[in-house]
Amino acid sequence: MLFIxxxxxxxxxxxxxxxxIIVGALALLSLQALDTPNLPLLAFCLGLFAAALNWVTGRRxxxxxxxxxxxxxxxxxxxxxxxxALI
Numbered sequence: 566m567l568f569i570x571x572x573x574x575x576x577x578x579x580x581x582x583x584x585x586i587i588v589g590a591l592a593l594l595s596l597q598a599l600d601t602p603n604l605p606l607l608a609f610c611l612g613l614f615a616a617a618l619n620w621v622t623g624r625r626x627x628x629x630x631x632x633x634x635x636x637x638x639x640x641x642x643x644x645x646x647x648x649x650a651l652i
Contacts, residue, residue, distance in 0.1 A: 572649035573626050580622060584615040623649065 592607045631644040 569652045574649045574651035577651045581615045585611050588614045
């Protein structure tokens with residue numbers, strides 16, 4: 566399997582893994598304290614929280630304005646934007 570990363574897209578891996586570990590440990594401790602282990606709920610919470618954290622991080626990284634260049638021969642305007650992706 567091949568992964569292609571551009572910009573800050575590599576942050577997806579530590580955010581998802583770190584979130585899964587932290588939220589999983591907190592959820593496990595909470596469920597053990599209640600003496601009702603509910604693993605489907607735990608998996609749902611992990612996925613939802615990791616997705617939300619990834620989305621917020623991605624929105625902040627993509628919030629930078631594009632760079633504007635003007636091609637002198639034709640006076641054409643070109644906008645350069647940074648792309649952050651992990652494909």
